[in-house]
Every structure is written in structure tokens, then in C-alpha cells.
Amino acid sequence: MEIKDTTQERVRARDAAMRLLNRLTTGAAVSAVAGVALLGAFSAYTIPGTTSTTAGTSTTASSSSSTSTSSGLQSSTTPVTSSSSSGVAVSGGSR
Amino acid sequence: MNNTVLWYATRGAGAVSLVLLSAVVVLGILSVLRVQTTGWPRFLTVGLHRNLALMTLVFLTLHIVTAVVDPFTHLGWLAAVVPFSSYYRTFWLGLGTIAFELLLAIVLTSLVRGFIGQAAWRLLHWLTYAAWPFAVLHGVGTGTDAWSAWLFTLQAFCVIAVLAAIGYRFMTGSRDPLADARSSFQGAVDRREPR
Ligand code: HEM
Numbered sequence: 001m002e003i004k005d006t007t008q009e010r011v012r013a014r015d016a017a018m019r020l021l022n023r024l025t026t027g028a029a030v031s032a033v034a035g036v037a038l039l040g041a042f043s044a045y046t047i048p049g050t051t052s053t054t055a056g057t058s059t060t061a062s063s064s065s066s067t068s069t070s071s072g073l074q075s076s077t078t079p080v081t082s083s084s085s086s087g088v089a090v091s092g093g094s095r
Numbered sequence: 096m097n098n099t100v101l102w103y104a105t106r107g108a109g110a111v112s113l114v115l116l117s118a119v120v121v122l123g124i125l126s127v128l129r130v131q132t133t134g135w136p137r138f139l140t141v142g143l144h145r146n147l148a149l150m151t152l153v154f155l156t157l158h159i160v161t162a163v164v165d166p167f168t169h170l171g172w173l174a175a176v177v178p179f180s181s182y183y184r185t186f187w188l189g190l191g192t193i194a195f196e197l198l199l200a201i202v203l204t205s206l207v208r209g210f211i212g213q214a215a216w217r218l219l220h221w222l223t224y225a226a227w228p229f230a231v232l233h234g235v236g237t238g239t240d241a242w243s244a245w246l247f248t249l250q251a252f253c254v255i256a257v258l259a260a261i262g263y264r265f266m267t268g269s270r271d272p273l274a275d276a277r278s279s280f281q282g283a284v285d286r287r288e289p290r
Contacts, residue, residue: 013133013136014136016134017134017135017136017138017139020139021139021142021143021146024139024143025142025143025146025147025150028115028118028143028146028147028150029150032111032115032150032154035107035110035111035114036104036107036108036111036154036157037107038107039106039107039110039111039245039246039249040103040104040106040107040108041103041107042107042240042243042245042246043103043106043107043110043239043240043243043246044099044103046240046243046245047239047240047243
């Protein structure tokens with residue numbers, strides 16, 4: 001009897017662990033999908049993709065057409081790929 | 096699709112992939128150390144390690160596909176396959192390509208572990224210790240956000256977690272009391288297996 005109880009306990013513990021594994025995996029998948037959206041939004045917020053940037057503080061990797069305005073801002077139709085974090089200015093933005 | 100959405104997706108998926116990869120490395124180390132409690136049997140660590148490894152590949156695929164199809168960088172598929180072939184941030188991107196290919200090799204050999212034998216699988220699995228730093232360096236060198244607070248914090252967290260796990264692993268050694276007997280038995284089995 002005792003052996004049967006122990007076996008059943010182990011089966012129950014194994015089932016519980018399997019359920020936990022499934023829950024953790026699902027949780028990780030959902031968090032990862034949410035993470036892509038959230039971190040993508042963070043990256044958009046910290047360095048907006050389509051912006052006007054101050055000339056000289058950003059470098060673009062392609063020879064995209066860009067025009068200088070009388071205010072000294074350079075408008076670009078393409079994303080800024082690398083930039084010093086302190087030099088980004090967004091025209092019309094609050095920062 | 097809007098080009099900037101692709102770019103944000105690349106960066107978001109890159110960061111998530113790094114977190115997942117770091118979790119996989121930590122869980123791998125914990126499973127070698129045979130960490131377990133009554134509510135947390137060892138197979139849970141191993142199972143989670145395997146599931147997250149497969150998940151990492153899915154998010155890496157998203158990261159790479161969005162990077163390649165993003166018309167701004169014109170990376171091309173070759174850059175994703177041949178290390179250091181990209182004109183764009185050549186060295187740092189090349190590290191990412193190497194890391195991805197090492198991971199692919201590790202995951203694929205784990206799926207056919209029964210065929211290649213324990214010794215070969217184990218040897219290949221050690222490549223993780225090379226793939227992870229390559230991935231970290233790639234993120235730091237290629238990433239637009241590498242020095243922005245959120246990604247810096249995330250990367251620092253990953254590095255600290257993995258280094259702590261590696262340090263713990265080498266300090267404690269093998270927790271398996273039968274490790275020597277097991278590996279010599281496995282070696283004998285491997286030698287008998289037809290190649
Ligand atoms: C293990 C493999 C890899 C990991 C863990 C990884 C992770 C990362 C991380 C964390 C970033 C920084 C994202 C940011 O700045 O917000 C990044 C950037 C980037 N990765 Fe990867 N990556 C991997 C492989 C690859 C491969 C094979 C390619 C080739 C197509 C690639 C292409 C890029 C590009 C183009 C960027 C720059 C995105 C930007 O403009 O900021 N990555 N990666």
C-alpha cells in the first residue's frame with residue numbers, strides 16, 4: 001500500500017511539474033512577444049525612426065536624400081541608424 | 096510594411112533574443128549543477144532550457160528577417176549567412192552571424208543527440224560559451240540603442256546573470272556524484288556505437 005501511495009505521489013508531483021513547465025513556457029513566449037513590442041517602442045522613443053535631426057550629430061549609413069533647412073535642421077526620410085544619444089533633436093517634439 | 100516598424104522590430108527582437116539566450120545559458124548551467132527542490136524537479140530546468148532555446152531561435156529569426164528585409168540597410172541575405180560579408184557595420188554584424196550559426200549548430204545537434212553520440216554533442220554544446228559573448232558583443236557594437244539606458248541595463252543584467260552562473264558552476268564543480276562513472280560508461284557505449 002505504502003509503495004502504491006509513494007508511486008502515486010511521485011506521479012502527481014511529476015504532473016504538477018509538467019503543468020508548471022507548460023505554464024512557464026507559455027508565460028515566457030507571451031512575455032517575449034510583449035517584450036518585442038515594448039522594447040521596440042522603447043527604441044522608437046529613445047531614437048525615433050523618422051525624424052528631423054540636427055546636422056552633424058547623426059550619421060546615416062546610406063546616401064539618402066536629405067535637405068538642410070534654414071533652421072539648421074536636416075530632414076531625413078530614412079531612419080537614423082547611428083547617433084550619439086546626446087545629440088538627437090526632434091523637431092516638433094517635446095525633448 | 097512601414098520601414099521604421101521593421102527597424103523597431105529588429106531592435107526589439109534583438110534585445111528579447113539576448114535576454115532569452117542569456118536565460119538559456121543560465122538554465123543550462125543550473126541543469127549541469129543538478130539544482131532541484133521538492134517543487135522544482137531537475138527535469139523542469141532541463142525542459143525549460145530546451146523550450147527557451149527553441150524560442151530563442153524563433154525570436155532570432157524574427158530579428159534577422161526584419162533586419163534583412165528592412166530596405167534602409169540593404170543588408171541582403173548573404174550578410175545573415177556569411178560572417179563579415181556585410182558592408183554595414185561589418186565586424187559587429189559578423190559576430191552576430193557567427194553567434195547565430197553556432198546556436199543553430201547547438202540546437203540542431205541537440206535535436207539529433209541520439210545519432211551523434213553523447214561525446215560529440217557535449218563538445219558541440221560547449222560552443223555556447225563562445226556563442227553568447229559573440230551575441231553580446233554584436234548587440235553592443237551593432238545596436239543603435241546599445242548605450243541607451245534601457246538596453247544598457249538589460250545587457251548589464253544579462254552579463255551579470257551569466258557570469259554569476261558561470262562563476263558558481265566553476266566554484267562548485269560537478270554536483271553529480273556518479274559523474275566519472277557515468278562518463279566512462281558513456282565513453283564505452285560511444286565506442287561500441289556504429290558510426
Ligand atoms: C545570437 C544572435 C544574435 C543576437 C542575440 C542579436 C542581438 C542583437 C541586439 C541585442 C541588438 C541591439 C538592438 C538595439 O540596438 O536595440 C542587435 C542589433 C542588430 N542585429 Fe542582431 N543579434 C543576433 C544576430 C544577428 C544576425 C545574424 C544579424 C544579421 C542579419 C543581425 C542583425 C542586426 C542588425 C542589423 C542590428 C542593428 C539594428 C539597429 O539598427 O540598431 N543580428 N542584435
